[in-house]
Amino acid sequence: MKGLHAALASSLVYLPGDEQKEVLRALDMAEQWHTGQTREAGGDYIEHPVAVAMYLTKLEAPAAVLQAALLHDVVEDNRATEQDVRSAFGDEVMGLVDGVTKLSKAEYEGKRTERQIGSLRKLLFTASEDARVIIIKLADRWHNAQSLAQLKSEKQQRIALETLDIYVPFARIMGLWELKRDLENLCFPLAYRDSYLEWHTAVELARNKLLPEREAFVQRMNSETSEKVQVYLVQMSDYELFQKLNGSVERLEESQNIDSVLLVISNEQASAVNCYTLLGSIHQHYAISPTAMRDYINAPRPNGYQSLHTTIFLSIHHQVRLRLQTQEMYDNASKRKFSMADHHQDLMGALRSLHRAEVSTEQFVSDLQSQVLNERIRIFTPAGEMFALPSGATGIDFAFGVNPDHLPYLLGIRVNGEEQPVLHELKDGDTVELLLSEHKQGEMREMWIEKMKTPEAREMLKKALNSLPQDRKLIEGRKLLENECRKRRLPSWWLFHLARV
Numbered sequence: 001m002k003g004l005h006a007a008l009a010s011s012l013v014y015l016p017g018d019e020q021k022e023v024l025r026a027l028d029m030a031e032q033w034h035t036g037q038t039r040e041a042g043g044d045y046i047e048h049p050v051a052v053a054m055y056l057t058k059l060e061a062p063a064a065v066l067q068a069a070l071l072h073d074v075v076e077d078n079r080a081t082e083q084d085v086r087s088a089f090g091d092e093v094m095g096l097v098d099g100v101t102k103l104s105k106a107e108y109e110g111k112r113t114e115r116q117i118g119s120l121r122k123l124l125f126t127a128s129e130d131a132r133v134i135i136i137k138l139a140d141r142w143h144n145a146q147s148l149a150q151l152k153s154e155k156q157q158r159i160a161l162e163t164l165d166i167y168v169p170f171a172r173i174m175g176l177w178e179l180k181r182d183l184e185n186l187c188f189p190l191a192y193r194d195s196y197l198e199w200h201t202a203v204e205l206a207r208n209k210l211l212p213e214r215e216a217f218v219q220r221m222n223s224e225t226s227e228k229v230q231v232y233l234v235q236m237s238d239y240e241l242f243q244k245l246n247g248s249v250e251r252l253e254e255s256q257n258i259d260s261v262l263l264v265i266s267n268e269q270a271s272a273v274n275c276y277t278l279l280g281s282i283h284q285h286y287a288i289s290p291t292a293m294r295d296y297i298n299a300p301r302p303n304g305y306q307s308l309h310t311t312i313f314l315s316i317h318h319q320v321r322l323r324l325q326t327q328e329m330y331d332n333a334s335k336r337k338f339s340m341a342d343h344h345q346d347l348m349g350a351l352r353s354l355h356r357a358e359v360s361t362e363q364f365v366s367d368l369q370s371q372v373l374n375e376r377i378r379i380f381t382p383a384g385e386m387f388a389l390p391s392g393a394t395g396i397d398f399a400f401g402v403n404p405d406h407l408p409y410l411l412g413i414r415v416n417g418e419e420q421p422v423l424h425e426l427k428d429g430d431t432v433e434l435l436l437s438e439h440k441q442g443e444m445r446e447m448w449i450e451k452m453k454t455p456e457a458r459e460m461l462k463k464a465l466n467s468l469p470q471d472r473k474l475i476e477g478r479k480l481l482e483n484e485c486r487k488r489r490l491p492s493w494w495l496f497h498l499a500r501v
Contacts, residue, residue, distance in 0.1 A: 004027075004046065004047065004050045005024065005027060007050075007054065008023070008024070008054060009024060012066075014057075019062075019063035022063050023053075023063050026066070026067035026070045026071055026089060026093075027050065027053075029071070029089075030046060030049055030070045030071055030074065031046050033071075033074045033079040033080045033084075034046045034074065034079055041150040042147075042150065045073075048073070048143055049070045049071070049072060049073060052070075052136070052143055053066045053070050053139075055139040055143065055179075059135070059336055059337055060337050061132075061135070064092050064093050065096065065135070067093045068093050068096035068132075069136050069140075071093065071097050072097055072100045072101065072136060072140060073101075075097060075098070075101050076101045082094060082097075082098065085097055095126075095130070096130070096132060096136065099126030099127065100133055121364065124354065127351055128351035128352045128354075129348070131174075131347065135174060137167075137170075138167060138170060138171055138176060139179075141163055141167045142182060142183060144159075145159075145160075145163055145183055145187060148160060148186060148187070149190070156190045157190055157193070160187035161191045163183055163186075163187045163191075164184070164187050164188065164191055165369075165373075166368075166373070168180055168187075168239075169373035170373070173303055173372075173373070174336075174347075175304060175305060175336050177333065177334065177336075184238070184239035185238075185239070188237070188239035192242075195247065196238070198249075199238060199241075199242055199249070202249045202252055203241055203258075206252040206253065207258055210259075210318065210320075211233075213314050213318055214233055214259075214261065214314070214320060217314055217320070218231045218232075218233060218261065224282070225282060226277055226278060226280075226281040227265050227266075227267070227270070227277065227278045227281070228267065229263045229278065230263070231261060231262070232262045232264075233261060234259060234261070235259050236260075244257065254319075255317065255318045256289070256311055256319035256320065256321055259320075260320070261321070261323070262323045262325070262330075263322060263324050263325070264325050264326070264327055264330045265278060265325070265326050265327065266327075267327075268327045268328075272298075272326070274326065275297060275324045275326060276297075276308070279310060279324055282310070282312065282324075283310070286312035287312065287313040288310060288312050288313070289311040289313070292309070292310065292311035292321065293310050294308070294309035294428075294429070295309075296308070296309065297329075299378050299380075299386055301376075301378075302376055303347075305332075306325065306329045306333075307333075308324040309322070309324075310322050310324070347372070350390075351372060353371065353454060354368060354371060354372060370390050371390045372390075374391045375391045376388045376390060376391065377389055377391055377426060377429075377430075378428055378429060379426055379430050379431075380429075380430070380431045381402070381432065381433070382431060387401045387402070389401060389426065389454070390454065392425055393454070394424060394425055394426065395410070395412070395420065395424055395426070396410070396422050396423065397426075397454045398413070398426060398432050398434075399413075399434055406436060409436040409437045410434065410435070410436060411436060411437050413432050413433065413434060413435060414432070415432050416430055416431055417431075419435070
């Protein structure tokens, strides 16, 4: 145990001396409470919370977070009570421990799915007010995933799938790219045993076909650009490609889907202006794919990521995506610090919206995937104000985001200067203007509900529809039924005829 104590102590140099002592005191208590306990995968249990805390020191996490990481299992495993932890370390640490702790195993014995969802809801409820909980949980899952192969086959697959579905998206949202890649590489082979090897082989074959031309591009890049740059070929993980291409081996033939090239300006004093200059000099030498241009410098990702993205043709059938960053942008993305959790107000807002909606377990999981875990898109007002919305969001979601009071007046939207219906699906980077009536429309279509991606907006619309007079509900129900029949190319008259019989 002395080795664990020395290893953790040496990683705390970024903290003031009194805070280092408090973290090491938490380690001493964790060792005491976990005495005699072993991990399912083997070894003394204390090795696990220390590994979690050690990972968090790489992010320069504050002392309270490290204490919570060291103590995160003591209550769940009945090694200590909540009062024990609170008395020894205070409300802040206990609050973080409680956020990460799973619901009591006895309470949901034999109901694994219900318990898992209940635990997740509890975790995310706490995370909606304190994003630190998610980062502790990600570090916890990162270490547990490393010993998955030592568990029983069924448990391996269940935990691996849960990790890919829930924790990998959270790692992406938090900008923890190294942790995200580790989780993908550890869990993909276990979660998708039947297709992993075939997919991995196909990816390597497609990548190797492109490699010579891309390596030559990297070698000549500094002679073709106005800025001195460090150039890297960045490989996507097998799982990242699997998700992006929906497991389609055929789409691996489309060269722009495979990996990317990162250009980091060597001058440490470089600013965003240098990135735009570099982009211009590259575009002078290569044909470009104009629709693939993305400016994440002027409008960063919700997690703070900044870069310029462009896609160029190296040859007639060979496209490659480039990412351009200053050294500072690169460091912020690749050497994540715990303080950058401040960038996640958008995530916390989405989580609060998720919890305010009164929905079933099934709807909660669906909303979590669509509203929180899916990629977010950036939508702009004509004045340049940006809103981050779930992928697949429509004009209704945008109107709700701008001002919920707009919904009863909403006639349509103008997307990039072109009028569209309110159910038009928005794309990343769209500029959207709301077309509003001077008077309330008197009706908000029930058919809107199934298209809305924002749980809060959907709940508000449901309540508005439920408050309508009975005759208005009948009218709205008839319109909904007619609309569904039209979508399926079915006549609706016979339904209304039968209803009168």
